[in-house]
Amino acid sequence: MILQRRNRILRQSVAIRSMVAETRLSPDDFIVPLFIDEGTGVKTEIASMPGYYRNSLDYTVAEVKELWSMGLKSVLLFIKCKDELKDNTGKEAWNAGGLMQRSIKAIKDAVPEMLVMTDVALDPYSSYGHDGIVENGQIVNDPTVEALVKMSISHAAAGADFVAPSDMMDGRIGAIRKGLESEGFTNTGIMSYSAKYASCFYGPFRDALDSAPGFGDKKTYQMDYANRTEAVKETLMDIEEGADIVMVKPALSYLDIIRDVKNSVSVPVSAYNISGEYAMIKAAAKMGWINEDKAILETLTSIRRAGADLIATYFAKDAVRLIG
């Protein structure tokens, strides 16, 4: 054959493949989710997330030091709230002496340059396991937004660099921005979970925090996975209301959404490679059905290729090891 174009020329060696690679992974791009528990010396493996732990604050601080030494620059904090502190108002969420607020301070004291982002939603604090306040079986929007504003201000006061509202109530980004401004927190960023879908893949996370909804599901506030244009609408509204970084969540079943959002906005786009996505890779690898390391790299690269500038992922440390 005499061919004009041979596409395989650019694929024939590691050197040429790495030179022409369009997508690269860097420790700069990862956000590391951390689950924090009360007590000291507590380290509990999450059954549905093998290799991932809920740590007490002492272990968490040690972990953050290690993450920083590996070149990772951002953590996203989640706390496990004690049952006796949960109620329908979620008021433990803005307790200045609460586990989240103490964790933010301890981490910023130990590693001041580490970017500390905090999950803002009521579910870990809610006796109903919902992201909002429940009245007559409904998740009520506006009272919930007031609670989220108090929660965000308390995180900022404790030293959080970014608050990350993951609740999907209407109008919360604008209200949180206004709240932060009025309290003088003009340097606190907002990473909005702007297109967050009602997904079955959050299951292992809800095991980690014991935060599964006690009744019903989250479909009246999180998005319907049948929808695509709605994600752009939600995201553009959040940017208008003051979001600095937007997010698509989950990631893998939503790569098309990540691309749509990336093409529609001029702020950084993050994607959350969530607990169920982690669990699927872990489970298949444990069975010997896929190669875990290769699956991690292919997965994270696909999320970046889809358009995510940043990825929140439980695989961050593995990825740093793998990209060496």
Ligand code: PBG
């Ligand atoms: C809380 C929240 C959830 C996740 C992040 N923040 C769970 C949910 O909405 O039910 C899921 C993260 C994961 O599954 O890894 N609002």
